[in-house]
Amino acid sequence: MDYRLARAATLRSLRSGQLGRHEVCDAQRELQRNAEFCGQPTDRSCPICDTEGLVEVTYVFGSRLPKHGRCISTRAEMQRLQHRASVSTGYVVEVCIACGWNHLVRRFTLGGRRSA
Numbered sequence: 001m002d003y004r005l006a007r008a009a010t011l012r013s014l015r016s017g018q019l020g021r022h023e024v025c026d027a028q029r030e031l032q033r034n035a036e037f038c039g040q041p042t043d044r045s046c047p048i049c050d051t052e053g054l055v056e057v058t059y060v061f062g063s064r065l066p067k068h069g070r071c072i073s074t075r076a077e078m079q080r081l082q083h084r085a086s087v088s089t090g091y092v093v094e095v096c097i098a099c100g101w102n103h104l105v106r107r108f109t110l111g112g113r114r115s116a
Helices: 004-016 029-038 075-082
Strands: 055-062 070-072 087-095 103-109
Touching: 004 087, 004 103, 029 055, 029 070, 029 087, 055 075, 055 103, 075 087, 075 103
Parallel strands: none
Antiparallel strands: 055 070, 055 087, 087 103
16 A cells, blocks of 8 residues: 555645644654664655655554554565464555654555465
8 A cells, every 4th residue: 555645645734834844853762763774765865855865764564563563674574474383464655854854654464375
């Protein structure tokens, strides 16, 4: 699932004054740390402060994972989860390390494979 329309609506609300910057640049410390150390760089600039280097952070939730989810930082880790029998849900969040902007970009399902 893609969240581009929700992102655009949030940015419109900010620009029209319905939302304040403090309401959209509210990344928690853990999210900002994960963005800095585990985030995947993008070629997009922050829509709030125009800083280059917006990053994406991926979290996965599912059975036998911590209840607060797991931050995925490598392709190999993602592949292991993809090949599990249990189904997990992944969430990709874009984060600006400079101003704290963060927004859910997409959601996806992984796993659910059965052994033959």
